[in-house]
Amino acid sequence: MSVEERENFLAGTHIGVLSAADGDAPLLVPIWYGYRPGGDIRISTSSGTRKFELIRTAVSVGFAVQRETMPYRYVSVDGPVVGYEPTDPGEYRAWSIRYLGPDQGERFFAVVRDGLDDWVTFRIRPERWRTFDFGKEFA
Template identity: 50%
Template sequence: MTLVMSVEEREAFLAGAHVGVLSVADEGGRAPLALPVWYLYEPGGDIAFITARDSRKMELIRKAGRVSLVAQDEEPPYYRYASVEGPVVEVQDPARPEDGRTLAERYLSAEDAARYLADTRGARDTMVTVRVRPERWYTRDYTKR
């Protein structure tokens, strides 16, 4: 029995509402920068996330041109994860307000999403949307045992 997810399983899993950990190569012998992100993904499509235009993360993304993202479900007694790597295929500058709203509503209740969007209104014009094309997948699903 294989613990590797099928194409359909991995795409459905990644499309779920997980906080992703984004990794991008760093410079000067440093370990990769790895940070939690909210992301959007629909099976067969690109991964999208929003970040600050002038952030260290975005600086490294521009230089590396590719990232990896891992999403996991650590629910005991078994866990699942999907790790995906690929090139950055688009940086939309500035990020569209509707993308920010979609992300907030994906991860927060309607009330909390509205509060979050109000609290971050002043930063909207400093944000960009990054789109990544999945190329390589690494998955495990220990619920298959």
Template identity: 45%
Template sequence: MRPMTREEREAFLAEPYVGILSVAAEPGRAPLTTPIWYAYRPGGSVTVITSPGARKTRLIGEAGRFALCAQVADVEDYRYVTVEGPVTGIGPASERERFDMAARYMGEAAAGYVNATREEAADYVAIRMRPERWNTFDFRRVPG
């Protein structure tokens, strides 16, 4: 095993990687797994913003929990963090939250993106998850 320390995993998850969200699906189906933007600050909640009518929103509401994976897949720098936990809230995403999320991933283009999607995203929800279980791997660490 090449695990990360608590500080390393939280700092890694706080970086703007595209996350892979997984949630239990309907009977007879594999878990829903989808790429998604997310926000995280060390010690805080994981937040995702999505449409209230999305399948993932319904499934997260039903399951009451989800998992998220973030990774660097470079051969020279392979690392990942997965985190799973209970949903602590699902509620309207403010325009400020949408802007902050867009700025995390798009930088200066965020304002234009938020303006262009204002009508479409007006009813989007922010889903918050409290990290409960972590798995990490840092391939850069040589086993000792």
């Protein structure tokens, strides 16, 4: 994929898979995320969890998204965690709507909003990119 194609694909609505080192075996978890072309990947998680500690102390993490229908595509990146801050409820509300649609997203957000007080949003800087577009490779 070109730089524009890979960044636009990553900016699409996909469930991401985050990878963080955990001793001899990596932690791999599906996760909602936000990304704007040219920016950092943003993910949120509750503080005090294993996932939080692994991301907070990681030198680098991996992140991948894919299209599971033809033509298959994927974007996989790795890079450093460049910062984190308390999760912005407005941003998380937007993610809820993005992933669940307007009605279900609002209902879900209403349930989780009060629990976001201990959540943190991490920023991951994509440095190494791997991509594949089945439609281009086998057209």
